[in-house]
Amino acid sequence: MASPCELLVESDRPEEARELGALAAAECARIERKFSRYRDDSVLAAIHAAAGRPFEVDPETAQLLDFAAECHALSGGLFDITSGVLRRAWTFDGSARVPDAAAVAALLPLVGFHRLRWRNPVLELPAGMEIDFGGIGKEYAVDRVYDAVAMRCRRPFLVNFGGDLRANAAPKSGAWRVGIERPGAERVASKLLELEHGALATSGDTRRYLEKDGVRYGHILDPRDGWPVRGAPQSVTVAASSCTEAGLLATLALLQGPGARAFLDAEGVRYWVID
Amino acid sequence: MPVTLPPAGSARRRLIAASCALLGATAARAQQPADSTKPVASGTSVSNAASVPAPVEDATPTVDRPWILDSAIAYYRENDGRVSSVEPVISAHHDFGDERLLDVSASFDVLSGGSPNGAIPSRQPQTFVTPSGIALKSPAGNPITYTNTSGKTTSALYKFSPYTVPAGTLPVDDSLHGHRIGLTGNYQRPLSQDSRLSYGGSVVDQSDLFSIGANGKYSRDFFEQNTTVSAGVNGQLESVKPTGGTPLPGTDYLLFQKLKSKSNHDFGALLGVHQVISRRWWSEFDLAIDKQLGYLNDPYDIISIANSAGSISDYVFERRPDDRSRRSAFLENRYALDRGMVDVSLRHTSDSWGVNSNTAEVRFRYWNPQRDRYLEPSFRWYKQSAADFYTPFLTNATAPIAGYASSDQRLSAFHALTFGVKYGVKLDDDREFSVRVEEYRQTSDNRQTPPGVLQGLDLYPGINAIFVQFGWRFAE
Numbered sequence: 001m002a003s004p005c006e007l008l009v010e011s012d013r014p015e016e017a018r019e020l021g022a023l024a025a026a027e028c029a030r031i032e033r034k035f036s037r038y039r040d041d042s043v044l045a046a047i048h049a050a051a052g053r054p055f056e057v058d059p060e061t062a063q064l065l066d067f068a069a070e071c072h073a074l075s076g077g078l079f080d081i082t083s084g085v086l087r088r089a090w091t092f093d094g095s096a097r098v099p100d101a102a103a104v105a106a107l108l109p110l111v112g113f114h115r116l117r118w119r120n121p122v123l124e125l126p127a128g129m130e131i132d133f134g135g136i137g138k139e140y141a142v143d144r145v146y147d148a149v150a151m152r153c154r155r156p157f158l159v160n161f162g163g164d165l166r167a168n169a170a171p172k173s174g175a176w177r178v179g180i181e182r183p184g185a186e187r188v189a190s191k192l193l194e195l196e197h198g199a200l201a202t203s204g205d206t207r208r209y210l211e212k213d214g215v216r217y218g219h220i221l222d223p224r225d226g227w228p229v230r231g232a233p234q235s236v237t238v239a240a241s242s243c244t245e246a247g248l249l250a251t252l253a254l255l256q257g258p259g260a261r262a263f264l265d266a267e268g269v270r271y272w273v274i275d
Numbered sequence: 276m277p278v279t280l281p282p283a284g285s286a287r288r289r290l291i292a293a294s295c296a297l298l299g300a301t302a303a304r305a306q307q308p309a310d311s312t313k314p315v316a317s318g319t320s321v322s323n324a325a326s327v328p329a330p331v332e333d334a335t336p337t338v339d340r341p342w343i344l345d346s347a348i349a350y351y352r353e354n355d356g357r358v359s360s361v362e363p364v365i366s367a368h369h370d371f372g373d374e375r376l377l378d379v380s381a382s383f384d385v386l387s388g389g390s391p392n393g394a395i396p397s398r399q400p401q402t403f404v405t406p407s408g409i410a411l412k413s414p415a416g417n418p419i420t421y422t423n424t425s426g427k428t429t430s431a432l433y434k435f436s437p438y439t440v441p442a443g444t445l446p447v448d449d450s451l452h453g454h455r456i457g458l459t460g461n462y463q464r465p466l467s468q469d470s471r472l473s474y475g476g477s478v479v480d481q482s483d484l485f486s487i488g489a490n491g492k493y494s495r496d497f498f499e500q501n502t503t504v505s506a507g508v509n510g511q512l513e514s515v516k517p518t519g520g521t522p523l524p525g526t527d528y529l530l531f532q533k534l535k536s537k538s539n540h541d542f543g544a545l546l547g548v549h550q551v552i553s554r555r556w557w558s559e560f561d562l563a564i565d566k567q568l569g570y571l572n573d574p575y576d577i578i579s580i581a582n583s584a585g586s587i588s589d590y591v592f593e594r595r596p597d598d599r600s601r602r603s604a605f606l607e608n609r610y611a612l613d614r615g616m617v618d619v620s621l622r623h624t625s626d627s628w629g630v631n632s633n634t635a636e637v638r639f640r641y642w643n644p645q646r647d648r649y650l651e652p653s654f655r656w657y658k659q660s661a662a663d664f665y666t667p668f669l670t671n672a673t674a675p676i677a678g679y680a681s682s683d684q685r686l687s688a689f690h691a692l693t694f695g696v697k698y699g700v701k702l703d704d705d706r707e708f709s710v711r712v713e714e715y716r717q718t719s720d721n722r723q724t725p726p727g728v729l730q731g732l733d734l735y736p737g738i739n740a741i742f743v744q745f746g747w748r749f750a751e
Contacts, residue, residue, distance in 0.1 A: 063296065063297050064297065066293075066296065066297070067297040070289060070290075070293040074285075074289045074290065075286070140297070140298075143294075143298050144298075154341060154705065155704065240291075241291070242294050242295075242298055244294040244297060245290050245291055245294040248290050248294070249286075249287065249290065252286065263286075267287040269287060
């Protein structure tokens with residue numbers, strides 16, 4: 001998941017905590033193996049290998065594709081799982097390596113959910129295009145691990161994958177305390193939230209960005225022009241019932257750029273923004 | 276770049292629906308209205324954040340909020356083959372989240388054995404008829420004639436089984452068999468961040484009694500939830516239908532003049548304060564008043580009429596006032612120990628009938644170092660004064676009696692001690708087994724000397740009873 005993953009369980013039985021930890025790690029590994037874009041044995045690798053031919057996907061992948069289709073539709077095309085190819089031009093490593101406009105433009109024909117044919121369970125992905133569940137994968141993994149642990153454990157627990165988290169119940173001390181990092185000052189919480197149960201997800205360029213000529217380019221790319229969304233807050237944290245929902249809301253808000261707050265207000269979401 | 280977005284608010288609703296479909300959630304969760312989600316609270320520092328009671332985000336109630344079920348079977352037995360009862364109880368507790376709690380319980384009580392009929396022992400054997408006879412569905416019994424209040428005589432088929440009590444023994448009616456079904460329900464919901472409303476109802480169905488009750492309570496927290504003030508009201512309607520009919524109070528036992536079924540009602544109010552004093556110590560103080568109106572007699576209680584020589588000449592049905600006001604004050608303190616707790620409570624009640632009582636109870640709970648076993652010894656002391664109209668017998672009276680009188684032991688002066696111990700085994704977080712044993716010793720404080728030959732008889736024998744309860748608690 002490319003970030004620290006943890007499961008906090010309030011228990012005085014170490015063996016129980018270890019058992020749940022193993023369960024969480026197994027579910028997390030399963031999702032990573034299945035949907036990672038870095039592995040050649042993943043479902044994604046198989047889809048890409050089909051190179052334009054119809055490919056029948058398994059039910060879980062089909063659900064993710066349905067979800068991605070709905071997110072693409074409801075965001076007016078801003079949320080797009082085919083935008084990963086833009087990474088060929090963009091590397092968000094904190095450096096000043098902002099790509100050529102031409103290099104970005106050359107990739108645009110390979111971007112756009114409307115270009116692929118998705119009729120559950122058959123996907124036809126035009127050759128050269130790629131799909132990538134990176135925008136929802138981590139939050140989805142949090143929810144899946146949450147469900148797996150909840151089946152086995154009634155003690156208060158919290159699943160936290162790099163700041164995207166979900167808790168089932170308040171610990172004895174009253175609430176889970178969650179800090180939101182201030183960009184540029186890692187490990188320093190700029191806001192402290194209390195969570196009893198529910199999910200929090202944060203989206204932003206807290207860790208992944210480019211900076212050139214005083215302009216900060218966050219890693220949220222607008223799939224329609226291939227460039228980072230401008231004027232977006234540095235980070236948006238959203239509370240919701242599931243981590244997937246919270247994560248998507250945070251991402252959709254960032255995609256609005258300067259309109260992030262207005263979007264969140266209009267949606268009636270509880271959120272915290274760092275500019 | 277211009278963006279075409281759906282109307283405000285709808286993105287979230289579509290997202291909720293889509294995430295639920297993705298995560299395989301139930302339809303019920305998908306239907307949660309978007310505006311029902313409550314936020315987490317935020318603060319700028321730990322101490323500040325800690326003082327904010329954090330409202331919670333709506334979460335799925337299916338996996339992480341189990342039903343907690345408490346089941347128990349209780350066995351109660353009095354000495355000398357008197358009343359015994361077996362009572363299975365099951366109660367369920369469910370937390371819907373967002374401070375919404377539901378409690379329901381059901382009990383079924385089977386009563387057998389005998390109960391004192393109110394008459395005193397005599398130097399002669401005494402013969403009684405089962406209090407009101409048991410109505411028969413088949414013509415196997417003997418016809419009995421009774422006269423109602425308007426003087427009308429009716430004949431009906433009753434099985435009336437006379438029973439004879441030997442000289443010198445307390446008359447106990449062995450025909451007392453019955454069952455009792457009780458159901459209660461209570462629901463609590465938040466009104467605001469720091470106030471709650473709870474309301475509930477109850478139904479009791481017994482072979483000779485039916486009652487329904489309702490209650491409501493408002494609670495509000497102050498001082499960061501360290502103080503909770505509650506105010507409540509309750510009401511109950513009870514219909515009394517003694518088997519075979521309701522005796523006319525104060526009349527001759529042998530004439531058995533009957534009334535139709537009678538009823539009474541009861542209204543009460545309560546004011547309470549719950550105070551957290553320290554991390555380990557809380558205290559609760561309650562004041563309650565209550566008024567009962569209507570038919571408040573024990574339809575089976577009869578009073579012996581003795582002459583000055585000490586022979587029993589007659590029996591009358593008891594007669595009580597038709598209203599009763601009660602007041603009570605209750606103080607409880609609980610202190611948590613490192614491996615256990617201590618709980619001390621005191622109660623004082625007084626009523627318009629002259630029954631004043633005091634109760635003191637102490638309970639300790641000790642956990643073993645592994646915290647999977649506990650032992651809970653308890654001790655209760657109780658003392659009450661007699662009702663103004665309590666009399667164990669009447670002398671030189673004739674039926675029907677004019678004033679109030681009752682020989683019901685429960686209205687007499689007595690004190691009682693209860694010794695108990697409970698042992699609990701926690702199998703895991705979700706399952707607990709317990710067994711509780713209590714011994715109850717009631718001693719009469721009645722000093723009224725009977726006339727003539729009745730002297731020397733044990734008129735006030737007291738009660739010894741044993742109570743055993745097996746409990747099984749689990750989360751489902």
